[in-house]
Amino acid sequence: MHGTVELLLELGLLVGALGLLGAIAGKAGISAIPLYLIAGLAFGHGGIYEMHAITGFLDVGAEVGVVLLLFTLGLEYTPRELLGTMKTSWLGAVVDLVLNAAPGVACALILGWGPIAAVVFGGVTYVSSSGIIAKVLSDLGWLGNRETPTILALLVAEDMIMALYLPILTTLLAGLAFAQAASGLGIALLAVAGAFVVASRFGGLLSRFLESPNDEILLLKVMGIVLVIAGLAEQVHVSAAVGAFIVGMALSGEVSRQAEETLEPLKNLFAAIFFVNFGLETDPTALPPVLPVAILLAVVTIATKFATGWWAAGRSGSAFTGKLRAGLVLLPRGEFSIVIAGLGVAAGLDSQLGSVAAAYVLILAAIGPLAPRLAGPIVAKRRRKARARRLAEAAA
Secondary structure: OHHHHHHHHHHHHHHHHHHHHHHHHHHHOOOOHHHHHHHHHHHOOOOOOOOOOOHHHHHHHHHHHHHHHHHHHHOOOOHHHHHHHHHHHHHHHHHHHHHHHHHHHHHHHHOOOOHHHHHHHHHHHHOOOHHHHHHHHHHOOOOOOOOHHHHHHHHHHHHHHHHHHHHHHHHHHHOOOOHHHHHHHHHHHHHHHHHHHHHHHHHHHHHHHHOOOOHHHHHHHHHHHHHHHHHHHHHOOOOHHHHHHHHHHHOOOHHHHHHHHHHHHHHHHHHHHHHHHHHHOOOHHHOHHHHHHHHHHHHHHHHHHHHHHHHHHHHOOOOHHHHHHHHHHOOOOOHHHHHHHHHHHHOOOOOHHHHHHHHHHHHHHHHHHHHHHHHHHHHHHHHHHHHHHHHHHHHO
C-alpha cells in the first residue's frame, strides 16, 4: 500500500509539473520539450530530488510515447506515397549516413576509445530522434508540407539502417563471429519488407476491422493492434517505432481521422513522459567535464545534418523554405542514440563515452525543437530583402 501511495504521489506531482511547464512554454510561444528534459534532469539521479517509485512506470510510458508519436505520424501517409518518396530519396539516406556517422567515428578515434567504440559513437551521431521530430512536425503544423515526405523517408531509412546496425553492433560488442548475427539480420529485413507489403495490400481490411462508432472501442482496438505490432517488431530486432509507423500508414479513410483524434490526448501524455524519462536517465553531475567535447560535436553535426536535410529536400523539388525547414527539423538526437551509447558502456567500453553521448544528445534534444522555429523569421527576412532589392532596382 505504501508503495502505491508513493507511486501515485510522485506521478501526480510529475504530471502536474509537466502541465505547468507546458503552460509556461505555451505563453512563451516555444516548444515544451526542452522544459520536459530539464524536469527530467531535476528529478533524476543527481538532481534536486530523485524519484524512485515511478521509474518502472516511466520506462514503459516512454516506450509507449515513442510508439504513439510514430503511429500518428504514419496516419498522415500511405505506403505508396512513402515508398515513392524513398525511391527518390535513397541517395539522401546514403548522404545522411556518411555525413553524420563520420563525426562520431572521428571523435571516438581522436579521444582514443578504440575502433569498436568508433562504430558505437558513429551510430550515436548518425540517427535523428524520430520521437522529437514527430512531435515538432505536429506542433508546428508541418505534416502536410511538401518537404515532410522527404523528412519521413530519411527517418524511416535511418530506422531501417538501425535494424541492420544493431545486430552487427551487439555481435562486435560481444566479440562473436559475424555469422552469428546473420539470421537475426535476415529476419529483421524480411519483417520490414513483409510489413510494408501487408500495409499496402491489406490496409483496407485493417481499417474496416477497427471501424467503430464508439470512441472507447476504437481506442482499445487501435491501442491493442499498435502495441502488439510494436512488440513483434522489437522481437525481430526492428524498432518498435517502425512497426507503429507502418500500422499508421495502413489505416485510411474515416477510421484514420477518428483514430488520430481519439489518441491525441494519450499521445500528448506519453510523449511528455518520454522526454522526461530521457532526462531522468541522465546524471547531471557527469555532464560538465565533457561539455566542451559535446558542444564541439554538436556544432559539427548540426552542420552535417542541416546539410543533409537541405540537400535531400532540394533534390525532391522543395524551394528555399522547404529546404530550410527540412534542414532544421532533422537536428535532434534522442532515444536511439542513448540506447546505442548504453550498449557500449554496458559492454565495458570507455565510461566517458556514455557521458559525452548524454551531454551531446541533451544539447541537440533541447536545440532540436527550437531550431525549426527560426525558419519563419529567416524566410520573412529573406523576403523583405528581396522586396527591397526589387524596389531599388525599379527606382534605378
